[in-house]
Amino acid sequence: MAPATGQRSDAALVQACRKGDAAAWEELVHRYQRFVHEIPRRAGLDEQASAEVFQDVFLALIQSLEGIEQPERLSAWILTTAKRATWRMVRRRSAARTGQTSIDEETEEAPDAQPLPEDVLLRLEEQHAVRTAMADLDERCQRLLKLLFYTSKPPAYGDVAAQLGIAEGSIGPIRARCLERLHRRLRDVTS
Amino acid sequence: MRHIVFEQLVDRAEGRLPAPERPRIEAHLAECGRCRSEASSLQHMIELMRTDTTEDAPAHVVNRAVRLFRTHRPAPRPGPSIRQRLVATLRFDSAQQPMAFGVRAGRTQTRELLYGMGDNELEVRVEPSEAGWSVSGQVLGSCGPGGEVLAQGEADRVTTDLNEVCEFSLPPLREGIYTLILRLQDVEVEVPGLELRS
Numbered sequence: 288m289a290p291a292t293g294q295r296s297d298a299a300l301v302q303a304c305r306k307g308d309a310a311a312w313e314e315l316v317h318r319y320q321r322f323v324h325e326i327p328r329r330a331g332l333d334e335q336a337s338a339e340v341f342q343d344v345f346l347a348l349i350q351s352l353e354g355i356e357q358p359e360r361l362s363a364w365i366l367t368t369a370k371r372a373t374w375r376m377v378r379r380r381s382a383a384r385t386g387q388t389s390i391d392e393e394t395e396e397a398p399d400a401q402p403l404p405e406d407v408l409l410r411l412e413e414q415h416a417v418r419t420a421m422a423d424l425d426e427r428c429q430r431l432l433k434l435l436f437y438t439s440k441p442p443a444y445g446d447v448a449a450q451l452g453i454a455e456g457s458i459g460p461i462r463a464r465c466l467e468r469l470h471r472r473l474r475d476v477t478s
Numbered sequence: 479m480r481h482i483v484f485e486q487l488v489d490r491a492e493g494r495l496p497a498p499e500r501p502r503i504e505a506h507l508a509e510c511g512r513c514r515s516e517a518s519s520l521q522h523m524i525e526l527m528r529t530d531t532t533e534d535a536p537a538h539v540v541n542r543a544v545r546l547f548r549t550h551r552p553a554p555r556p557g558p559s560i561r562q563r564l565v566a567t568l569r570f571d572s573a574q575q576p577m578a579f580g581v582r583a584g585r586t587q588t589r590e591l592l593y594g595m596g597d598n599e600l601e602v603r604v605e606p607s608e609a610g611w612s613v614s615g616q617v618l619g620s621c622g623p624g625g626e627v628l629a630q631g632e633a634d635r636v637t638t639d640l641n642e643v644c645e646f647s648l649p650p651l652r653e654g655i656y657t658l659i660l661r662l663q664d665v666e667v668e669v670p671g672l673e674l675r676s
Contacts, residue, residue: 304547312547316540324535338539345543349550350620356642367643371616375601378590382570414530417523436527441492459494463485470520 294423301358304349316345318422319365322415326369327376329411330403336376343372366412370403420472427451428465435462482506482513484520491521562665566593566600595667600660604674610650611674613658617644622663629672631656 295303295314303311323344327337347368355364421429434447448455482503489495490503507514534540570592588605598619605612613629617640625640633652640646640662651674658669 307551309547309551313544316543320535320540320543321532324539325532328533334536338536341535341539342543342546345546346550347619349546351644354620354623354642356623364643371601371618375592375618379570410526410529411532414526414532417526417530432527436524437530439528459489460485463488466488466520466524467484470523473523474519 294419296359297361298358301352301355301361304352312349315348318419319362319415321418322362322411323365323369325411326366326403326408327373329407330373330377332373332376332380336380340369340372340376343376344369347372362412362415366408370408373403416477417469417473420476421469423472424465424468427461428468431458431462432465432469481510482517484516487513487517487520490517491524562596564595564665564667566595566667566669568592569594569599591672593669595660596665600667600669602658602669602672604672606676607650610652612647612650613656613672613674614647615645617660617662619644625660625662628659628661629656630659631674 295311297315297318300311300315300318304315320341323341324337327340332340344365348365351364355361357364421432424432430451431447434450435441444458445455448458453461486495486499486503490500495503507517568591570590572588572590588603591602591604593600593602595617598617598621600615600617602613602615617625621640621644625644626637627640627646627648628637629635629648629651631651631654633654634656636649636651638646638648640660653674653676656672656674658672660667660669
């Protein structure tokens with residue numbers, strides 16, 4: 288991702304990690320934690336298995352830091368690694384269950400070669416990109432956009448204004464400015 | 479041509495556009511590719527946000543990953559050294575697993591194997607193709623830069639490089655028994671007795 292105000296790019300964080308910068312590693316983990324956690328969850332793995340996959344992915348990342356040739360494409364690397372780690376966990380769980388479950392359960396739980404369709408993974412990657420771009424905005428924009436858009440039932444502007452301590456009439460214009468900044472930022476980093 | 483103000487595109491995306499303005503806005507969008515693209519892109523971004531049901535990982539899971547840096551901090555690239563040699567050990571072979579009830583034999587032709595090789599693992603997929611046997615896989619863990627895989631058998635001998643996520647895909651192989659040799663940065667791993675037969 289391209290550099291932004293206050294946020295280091297993925298490539299910069301990888302370079303810093305290579306030099307032993309623990310804060311850069313922590314920033315990388317926090318940047319990708321939701322993305323990496325979601326992939327095994329969507330494949331139907333329970334919390335314990337998802338946590339194992341999570342650890343496997345970041346362990347693989349830390350062990351591969353020196354060898355990543357295109358750190359600006361880190362999200363693609365993480366997606367591939369998380370997908371394969373999820374697949375392995377699904378297969379292991381399925382193999383462990385074979386011979387231990389009733390016949391009906393075996394039929395129902397036959398392992399799937401593709402635990403996660405590509406369109407689901409693409410959407411998760413796009414949603415990760417939006418959240419990462421939003422982290423570049425000022426705090427007021429972040430709060431406003433989360434209140435208005437990270438919900439299937441947007442609250443009334445009056446309620447939002449009360450929560451943010453601003454006039455109701457200014458919600459519309461501020462919302463538009465924040466969205467425009469987010470839209471521009473997202474276009475910059477994905478182009 | 480005057481383009482649509484961004485705030486109006488947002489109002490339109492949210493269904494808040496005043497009725498008297500709608501015909502003019504829609505007429506412009508029908509003629510202006512730039513505004514239409516902007517409107518579509520904005521609509522998609524809003525839709526991504528509205529349908530985002532992802533959750534944060536539990537704090538203890540995140541913290542455990544953060545702590546990895548203390549124990550697994552990247553080491554500087556090693557200088558020239560004697561390469562370690564290992565023989566991989568088979569841990570899982572889908573061909574050895576009993577069929578699940580209700581699954582007909584031959585439903586899947588892909589054979590999946592998992593090998594242990596020191597601190598890492600190797601997964602291998604074998605499947606028949608029109609051109610021969612397809613053998614692909616991935617080193618699970620660190621493989622370092624410049625790794626390669628050699629498949630050696632009576633019928634064929636081929637090599638291929640590992641990519642940046644430690645994956646490989648060999649050219650099609652003829653039927654037979656092969657030894658795979660993985661040449662990584664500081665270790666060479668032998669995977670003996672890989673049988674490619676129907």
